[in-house]
Amino acid sequence: MRNPRPLGQRELRLIELFTNCRMEMTPWEFYSKWGVTYATMAQLCRCDIATVSRWFGRGRNFQPPRHYHKWYLALADVFLEFYEDIPETLLNRLCPDR
Template sequence: MPKPRPLQLRELRLISMYSNWEFGMTPQQFYSKWAVSYEQIAIICDRSDSTVRGWFRNGQNRRNPTRNDLLHLGLMDFLLEHIDEIPEYLRQLLCLAIS
């Protein structure tokens, strides 16, 4: 088993930038931009349909998405917008091979 690679200054800076990254998209923004169902948003965020419906409710029963949910939707928006610009070898590394 190979030894773990040590982190250099470059990698430490990347970790720091990533941990403070304010990238994301709200469910409402995603829903208004793309013709998706609540069920598809649930799949993207790995949440239940009822949780996603709660994000769109008003009042006391409203639920709020987590930072990870916003990140998932932001990344999916990015992929939907830019998938054709991502080189095939990178798509394969990310398991994003599409036909």
């Protein structure tokens, strides 16, 4: 039998905060900040290298990244920048197989 936790005012405020949070980082910002290859960016964004190449292309070869690609990059940036500050319990929740 399913017994979900009820949503109180705190949880409703947090859901509102989360839904309005637009954490994004462009491929150019990430590439400029971190010494990564297109292959690493593809791995982080769960796409192929050709897709990453199109983000940096010009003219007909250009394709903008989707919101979820920029979200993955922003999340990776936070992870790389603040890894030592992330509490162990949160790390276990984010990466249970580490």
